[in-house]
Amino acid sequence: MMAQPELRPEAPPAYADHWQHLTDELQWLDLLLQRQVAVFRAQTQSVQRLAVNRQVCITHEEIDSLLGNEKSPAIETREADGIHRRLERLQHRIQARIAASLEPGVFLPLVQLARTFGLSPFEMQTLVICLAPELRRKYDRLYAYLQDDITRKKPSIDLVLTLLCPTEIERWQARTAFSAHAPLLRAGMVHTVADLQSPSGSSDLGRFLRLDGRILNYLLGNNQLDEQLARLAAVHRPGPGLEQVLVEPAAKAQMARILQRYFLDQAAAQRRVVVYLHGPAGVGKRGLALAACAQLHCPLFYLDLELLLAREPEAETLLRLAFREGLLLQATIFLDHLDCLLGEEPKAKVILKLLSQVMADYGWLVFLAGAKPWNPGSLFEQMAFQAIALPLPDVPLREAAWSQVLARSYPTAEADWAGQLANQFRLTPGQIRAATALAEGQSDEINGRPNISLIDLYAACRHQSNQKLSELAVKIEPRYGWRDLVLPEDKAAQLKEICSQARHRYRVFGEWGFDRKLSHGKGLSVLFSGPPGTGKTMAAEVIVHDLQVDLYKVDLSGVVSKYIGETEKNLSRIFQEAETGNAILFFDEADALFGKRTEVSDAHDRYANIETSYLLQKMEEYEGIVILATNLRENMDEAFTRRLRFIVEFPFPDESSRLLIWKTHFPAEAPVSAAIDYEFLARKFQIAGGNIKNIVLNAAFYAAENGGEIGMESILRGAKREFEKVGKLWNELSLPAPKGRTG
Numbered sequence: 001m002m003a004q005p006e007l008r009p010e011a012p013p014a015y016a017d018h019w020q021h022l023t024d025e026l027q028w029l030d031l032l033l034q035r036q037v038a039v040f041r042a043q044t045q046s047v048q049r050l051a052v053n054r055q056v057c058i059t060h061e062e063i064d065s066l067l068g069n070e071k072s073p074a075i076e077t078r079e080a081d082g083i084h085r086r087l088e089r090l091q092h093r094i095q096a097r098i099a100a101s102l103e104p105g106v107f108l109p110l111v112q113l114a115r116t117f118g119l120s121p122f123e124m125q126t127l128v129i130c131l132a133p134e135l136r137r138k139y140d141r142l143y144a145y146l147q148d149d150i151t152r153k154k155p156s157i158d159l160v161l162t163l164l165c166p167t168e169i170e171r172w173q174a175r176t177a178f179s180a181h182a183p184l185l186r187a188g189m190v191h192t193v194a195d196l197q198s199p200s201g202s203s204d205l206g207r208f209l210r211l212d213g214r215i216l217n218y219l220l221g222n223n224q225l226d227e228q229l230a231r232l233a234a235v236h237r238p239g240p241g242l243e244q245v246l247v248e249p250a251a252k253a254q255m256a257r258i259l260q261r262y263f264l265d266q267a268a269a270q271r272r273v274v275v276y277l278h279g280p281a282g283v284g285k286r287g288l289a290l291a292a293c294a295q296l297h298c299p300l301f302y303l304d305l306e307l308l309l310a311r312e313p314e315a316e317t318l319l320r321l322a323f324r325e326g327l328l329l330q331a332t333i334f335l336d337h338l339d340c341l342l343g344e345e346p347k348a349k350v351i352l353k354l355l356s357q358v359m360a361d362y363g364w365l366v367f368l369a370g371a372k373p374w375n376p377g378s379l380f381e382q383m384a385f386q387a388i389a390l391p392l393p394d395v396p397l398r399e400a401a402w403s404q405v406l407a408r409s410y411p412t413a414e415a416d417w418a419g420q421l422a423n424q425f426r427l428t429p430g431q432i433r434a435a436t437a438l439a440e441g442q443s444d445e446i447n448g449r450p451n452i453s454l455i456d457l458y459a460a461c462r463h464q465s466n467q468k469l470s471e472l473a474v475k476i477e478p479r480y481g482w483r484d485l486v487l488p489e490d491k492a493a494q495l496k497e498i499c500s501q502a503r504h505r506y507r508v509f510g511e512w513g514f515d516r517k518l519s520h521g522k523g524l525s526v527l528f529s530g531p532p533g534t535g536k537t538m539a540a541e542v543i544v545h546d547l548q549v550d551l552y553k554v555d556l557s558g559v560v561s562k563y564i565g566e567t568e569k570n571l572s573r574i575f576q577e578a579e580t581g582n583a584i585l586f587f588d589e590a591d592a593l594f595g596k597r598t599e600v601s602d603a604h605d606r607y608a609n610i611e612t613s614y615l616l617q618k619m620e621e622y623e624g625i626v627i628l629a630t631n632l633r634e635n636m637d638e639a640f641t642r643r644l645r646f647i648v649e650f651p652f653p654d655e656s657s658r659l660l661i662w663k664t665h666f667p668a669e670a671p672v673s674a675a676i677d678y679e680f681l682a683r684k685f686q687i688a689g690g691n692i693k694n695i696v697l698n699a700a701f702y703a704a705e706n707g708g709e710i711g712m713e714s715i716l717r718g719a720k721r722e723f724e725k726v727g728k729l730w731n732e733l734s735l736p737a738p739k740g741r742t743g
Contacts, residue, residue, distance in 0.1 A: 012093050014100035018221055021101075021108050024094050025128045026135065031090060032163055033142055035083040040146055109219045116327050117183045122174055125164055129155050130190055130211040131219055154193070158205035178204075186361075187324050189215045214321075218328055226325055232307045233322060235329060236300045239290030246401050246429045247284040247390055254388050255288055259295050262384060263365070272383040274359065276338075276368045276376075279390030282430020285369040288390065289334050296365070301331040305351075306340045312347045316354050323362035333363065338370035356380055393429065395506040398422035401429040405436045410452050417454055423506055424548065425461040425582045435460040458548040465550065465582040472574045473552035473585070478541040485535060485542050486653065486660045486689065494648050495539055498526055499546050501645070502625060523622045525643065527590075529633035530650030533690025536629040539648070540586050543627075550583040568614045575618045583624070590628035591635040616640060653689060658682040661689045665696045666710070671703070673711035685719060691726070695719045 015021045098111055114124045132139040133154065140153035147159055157178050165171040176182060184190050193208040214226045225235055239245065242252045255275075262273045275292075277285040286302070293300045303322050308315055326333045341352040359366055360382040376385055393401070402418035427435065436452075439460040443452045469475075485492065501508075501524055509515040509522060528536040544551040559570045578585050619626065620643065628644075630636060641647065653661060659682035666672045685692075698718030703710040723730040 012096040012100060014104060015097050015106050015108065017106065018108050018110075018219075021094075021098070021110065022131075022135070022219070024090070024097070025110065026132060028087065028090050028094065029128055029132055029139075031083055031087045033146070035087065036146055036163055038083065040148075107221075109221060109223075113189075113215070113218065113328075116330075117187055117189070119183055120177070122164055123177055123182075123184055126160050126177065126184065126209070127189065127211070127215075127219070129160055129163065130209050131216065134211060134216055152195070152208075154208040154210060156195070156206055156208050157192070158203075160209065161205070178209075186320075188212050188320065214325075214328070223328060226321055228321055229303075229318065229325060232311075232318065233301060233303045233325070235331065236286075236290060236293075236302060238294035238297070238299065239287055241294045242288075242291045245284065245287045245291040246393070246397060246404070247288050248393060248397065251288060251388050251390050252291070254386075255292055256295075258386050258388075259292055263296060271365075272360075272363055274363070274366050274368060274376075274380050274383050274385045276370070276374060276385070276387040277390060278370050278373055278387065280371060280392055280428055282428035282434070283390045283392065284429055285367075285390055286334060286336070287429070288388070289332065289367045289369075292365075292367075293332055296332070299329055299331040300334050300367075301326045301329055302334045302336065304336050306337045309340050309348060309351060312351065315351045316358075319351075319354055319358045320362075323358050327362055332365040332367060334367040334369065336369045338368045338374070339372065342370070342372075342374060352379070359383060392426050395422050395510060397429075398425075398427065398432070401432045405432055409436050409440060413452070414454070417457070420454070421457060421461065423503060424458070425465060426579075427461060427464060427582070431461075431464040435464045438463060455548075461582070462548075462550050469550075469552055469574075469577040469583055472570070472577060473554045476537075476541065476544075476551045476553050476586070478545040478551060480538050480541045481545055482542060484664055485538060486657050486664065487535065487539070488651065488657075491648055491650065494646060495543060498524065498625075498646055499543055502547055523619070524625045524645055525619055525622075526625070526627045526646040526648065527633070527636070527641065527644050528627060528629045528648050528650060529636075530631070531652050531688060532631055533688030533693075534650035534652060535689050536650055537586075537588065538689070539650070540584070540627050540629070544584055547584075551586055552578070552583050553586045553588060571615060571618055575622050578624055579622065585624070585626045586629070587626070588629045589631070591630045591632050616643075619643065655682050658685070658687070658689075658692070661692050662696075665693055670700060671709040673709045676710075676712055676715065681715065687722075691722055694725075695722045698722065 015024075098108060101108060102111075110124060110127065113119065113127070119127075133143070143155050143159060144150050144153050146162075147156060157175075161171040161174055165174050177184060178192070180186065185192070189212055191210045191212060192204075193210050195206045195208060217224060225233065242256055245252065258273065258275060262271055275289075277288060279285060286300075290300055301322070308318060311318065323333060325331075335355070341348045341355070356376075356379045359380065363383060366383075373387070373389065399418045399422035402421050406413040406418060421432075435457065439452050439456040442460075443456055482492075485495075487495075505524075509518075515522070528539060530536060540551060554574060559567060559574070574585070619640070628636075628640075633641075633647075633649075659678055662678045662681050685695075687695075695715060695718040698721055699710050699714040702714040702717050706714075708714075720730050
């Protein structure tokens with residue numbers, strides 16, 4: 001007779017979802033409690049007889065009912081062994097079903113939590129014991145029964161040890177799971193609560209264990225952001241890949257190398273990495289991090305360190321919650337505005353140190369974002385540190401950003417707008433988006449869509465560019481165009497060349513490669529020299545109006561300081577803000593600040609020369625437009641004049657130029673007499689355009705006071721006042737009677 005083949009038991013099926021898994025875990029807990037009830041009941045039989053009513057004691061019959069044994073005789077100690085065998089079989093079945101669930105990718109929060117934080121089986125079971133009362137109220141009374149106190153409805157450390165540890169030695173060993181450095185308490189999964197009924201100084205064994213609310217939600221499949229972090233943090237889905245993100249190619253290549261070396265390479269030994277992204281606001285630091293998340297198939301957890309610093313007493317708790325959140329979400333961490341922690345403020349230093357400790361505990365990939373380069377020294381000894389610089393984008397990248405934004409927000413924009421805006425304004429992608437949104441908000445709508453003009457976008461760009469520069473310099477609103485400027489033809493041609501060089505800067509330096517030939521001196525520095533009132537400031541306004549940028553006049557009284565080093569500090573701030581501000585800097589009476597260096601005879605000379613040398617250095621480094629104006633070119637330091645791209649001499653106007661100046665200074669709306677003798681005024685008064693402007697303005701006010709039109713009488717009256725002001729001789733008797741004198 002042939003032997004029958006041995007039948008293997010059927011493998012347990014995988015869990016369909018985490019609810020099935022939790023149901024099995026609660027079944028395991030019920031068996032565990034049944035076993036303990038059998039032991040406990042044998043120890044407390046006499047106590048039951050003393051019970052007066054259900055309010056002060058939980059009866060054996062109620063416990064039998066809660067455990068599903070209402071029709072069975074009371075559990076005796078001798079049956080504990082049988083329960084123990086059932087427990088072992090159920091545990092093996094649970095483990096087998098967990099293993100079967102991993103291959104199809106069934107998400108089991110309890111299992112994932114244990115893997116993420118490295119929990120032992122004992123710690124997992126502790127979580128189940130703490131979770132049970134949150135799912136079924138019966139466990140309140142079961143725990144109170146086993147702790148022999150109707151008020152003790154939460155599991156204590158003592159009860160957990162009693163349930164899970166068969167011997168006293170095992171109880172002593174397992175107590176380390178409830179130390180402050182063990183995962184359960186260090187990660188805030190459970191919290192210990194003092195027993196208010198116990199006398200002061202009672203053992204820690206009597207402390208209750210309460211499941212953390214965020215962990216409760218996680219175990220129930222609700223993986224939402226912790227409420228305590230709601231105002232500080234946000235979760236972002238991965239962005240487009242590295243190929244699509246709008247940042248400099250060198251930065252993308254460096255990020256790709258970091259990801260490959262530390263995460264994508266299966267042989268990578270170090271997977272705790274800090275990547276410091278530094279560059280101007282809006283340059284794309286978060287976008288680059290989101291692109292990295294796309295490569296790693298994970299979300300990004302964003303935390304604002306400025307808001308954290310404002311809540312300094314809670315900083316350590318919030319930091320630990322943030323990094324725990326990153327692990328629960330399987331997300332990278334992005335800590336923004338690191339600069340606020342890099343100063344000398346004591347609380348900032350404390351938070352920075354706490355940050356390094358928490359990162360060493362929980363970090364895997366952490367992005368830090370700031371504005372300036374930074375060397376952490378030994379702060380992140382347990383993690384690999386990498387820094388990626390994100391400079392202001394060049395013209396092609398800016399043009400791509402403009403094309404993307406305009407295509408989405410204003411598809412009817414002209415094809416060349418993106419190129420014009422990119423060439424004119426050194427904005428980051430974030431500023432480009434903000435400028436477009438501002439232009440949309442201030443424009444009219446046609447057929448339900450914003451009617452944005454190129455002028456609107458230029459104005460919005462200027463608003464984005466110079467938000468801090470106004471603290472250091474005076475903004476001048478340009479009022480003049482090319483028609484208002486009266487200069488010899490060759491001088492006007494020079495001004496137009498300046499505008500042309502500003503427009504074609506990228507073509508020459510970028511596309512034609514001159515950038516590689518020059519380490520400095522790529523800015524556009526211009527000197528306007530000439531007598532007062534010859535049109536130097538007006539010419540600066542004309543250039544600004546033509547280029548559609550802002551003009552900031554540097555207030556020398558606010559820059560030059562008697563304190564050593566303060567002048568250099570003020571100048572550094574001005575040039576730094578102007579670098580990203582897309583503005584033209586205008587230094588009037590520049591010889592006071594850019595004057596000749598002298599022989600050193602005392603400390604004052606030495607520091608004056610240092611200031612002049614520092615200015616020369618900043619001018620060479622600066623890549624924007626600087627206009628210097630002086631009445632005395634011979635007083636300028638030769639080192640400056642050698643390095644200037646343009647020097648424009650503004651001559652004293654001749655008679656024909658004065659004639660044009662007189663005619664162009666009257667607005668079209670002004671009531672000007674037709675009898676004004678412009679030829680006489682140009683011939684008789686040998687004065688500069690600035691004086692003519694003052695005369696015309698005084699004449700207008702005189703005419704307004706007398707209720708008439710602006711005629712020769714009011715002009716001559718204004719001229720007399722101007723001559724008296726500047727100290728020139730005025731002899732009215734020597735004036736011949738021009739035509740229209742009485743007009």
